[in-house]
Amino acid sequence: MDFQPIIDFIKTLYPGKDPIVLHEPQFTGNEKKYVLDCIDSTYVSSVGKYVTLFEEKVAEFLSLPDTRYPIPDTKSEPLFCVATVNGTAALHLALIAAGVKAGDEVITQPLTFIATANPIVYIGAKPVFIDVDPDTLGMSPMALRALLKSLVTRHRSLPKACVPMHTFGNPCRIDEIVEICNEYGIPVIEDAAESIGSYYKGQHTGTFGLMGTLSFNGNKTITTGGGGMVVTRNLQLATRLKHLSTQAKIPHPWEFAHDAIGYNYRLPNINAALGVAQMETIHEKLESKRQLAKKYADFFSTIGIQTIQEIPGAQSNFWLNGISFKNRQQRNEFLQLAVNQNVHCRPAWELLPTLEMYKQYQCEDIPNAQRISDTIVNIPSSPIN
Numbered sequence: 403m404d405f406q407p408i409i410d411f412i413k414t415l416y417p418g419k420d421p422i423v424l425h426e427p428q429f430t431g432n433e434k435k436y437v438l439d440c441i442d443s444t445y446v447s448s449v450g451k452y453v454t455l456f457e458e459k460v461a462e463f464l465s466l467p468d469t470r471y472p473i474p475d476t477k478s479e480p481l482f483c484v485a486t487v488n489g490t491a492a493l494h495l496a497l498i499a500a501g502v503k504a505g506d507e508v509i510t511q512p513l514t515f516i517a518t519a520n521p522i523v524y525i526g527a528k529p530v531f532i533d534v535d536p537d538t539l540g541m542s543p544m545a546l547r548a549l550l551k552s553l554v555t556r557h558r559s560l561p562k563a564c565v566p567m568h569t570f571g572n573p574c575r576i577d578e579i580v581e582i583c584n585e586y587g588i589p590v591i592e593d594a595a596e597s598i599g600s601y602y603k604g605q606h607t608g609t610f611g612l613m614g615t616l617s618f619n620g621n622k623t624i625t626t627g628g629g630g631m632v633v634t635r636n637l638q639l640a641t642r643l644k645h646l647s648t649q650a651k652i653p654h655p656w657e658f659a660h661d662a663i664g665y666n667y668r669l670p671n672i673n674a675a676l677g678v679a680q681m682e683t684i685h686e687k688l689e690s691k692r693q694l695a696k697k698y699a700d701f702f703s704t705i706g707i708q709t710i711q712e713i714p715g716a717q718s719n720f721w722l723n724g725i726s727f728k729n730r731q732q733r734n735e736f737l738q739l740a741v742n743q744n745v746h747c748r749p750a751w752e753l754l755p756t757l758e759m760y761k762q763y764q765c766e767d768i769p770n771a772q773r774i775s776d777t778i779v780n781i782p783s784s785p786i787n
């Protein structure tokens with residue numbers, strides 16, 4: 403197949419850009435103003451008004467139902483957000499706050515960025531990998547139920563947490579996953595690093611489980627340079643998360659007293675200043691990304707190439723658009739052509755259980771994840787003007 407028309411089409415979307423990158427940040431609002439204000443105030447570190455403001459803005463945004471869904475099912479209890487230095491730290495704290503300890507098992511998916519699984523291992527816990535669904539690319543509720551049933555049948559102890567991920571911003575069947583985990587008393591921590599602005603059945607991703615985590619890395623839909631967030635409806639957990647993220651220091655005007663092994667994971671004010679400005683333009687960014695996804699879908703349908711599409715009830719932020727090739731060889735031919743012309747595309751991740759450090763952990767049958775890893779390519783997805 404001749405892939406040049408694909409490259410040519412991508413170039414028409416980003417005229418004058420060379421290279422065309424996968425996802426670049428856009429600073430079109432008050433970013434400079436707020437960062438300068440932050441510098442002028444001298445509060446550039448982990449204390450300052452922008453951290454709280456950023457947490458409030460994200461909590462407010464995540465609480466809003468998606469009006470495009472006919473019966474928004476958003477829960478009414480308030481959401482609490484705790485800002486962290488990055489999404490990996492957010493996951494690490496969430497797992498600790500959920501009570502995961504060394505030796506425990508934690509269910510997750512093999513098709514994800516390595517940062518989903520690394521914090522499990524930081525704790526000394528053991529990931530258990532189960533397959534993803536072929537349409538959402540996220541954790542399969544069927545595979546989850548099969549694993550839990552078989553553990554019960556064999557009188558084995560149950561995993562202590564479950565970490566599904568909304569792949570490339572495309573929501574997984576999170577309501578079913580939470581329902582199954584609730585049946586077995588397993589807390590769900592949603593890795594929503596890629597999915598700010600994505601909804602399932604009217605409710606924002608990351609708000610279904612006991613906790614959810616976000617990333618504001620430079621390649622994400624909105625960025626703080628580096629940054630992350632833990633989201634929960636449980637005030638006690640939120641308080642604990644904030645405490646752990648600030649070295650577990652007991653507030654006191656001068657004493658240095660700490661009541662646990664804490665972490666230096668609090669987001670600096672200067673990063674939060676950037677985040678507050680980014681949140682002010684998030685709706686425009688999301689709208690532009692949706693239009694881009696539509697252009698891609700229309701184009702690829704004319705040449706018989708499949709794009710990643712939302713399942714009924716899902717609203718994706720289309721963080722990264724993806725297209726599917728027949729096999730790994732065809733995928734690589736396309737990637738080579740794109741690289742040669744400075745159009746940044748990338749394959750889906752190599753599956754985590756195939757990496758040396760993860761080979762020792764339990765992995766169920768994962769045919770869907772394998773096929774997706776072999777065939778999917780992400781294509782440039784920065785918002786278009």
Ligand SMILES: Cc1ncc(COP(=O)(O)O)c(C=O)c1O
Nearest residue numbers: 488489490515517518595617619
């Ligand atoms: C699925 C997933 N989980 C976790 C992370 C970690 O986020 P961060 O890079 O902010 O540590 C990322 C992104 O980088 C991600 O894509």
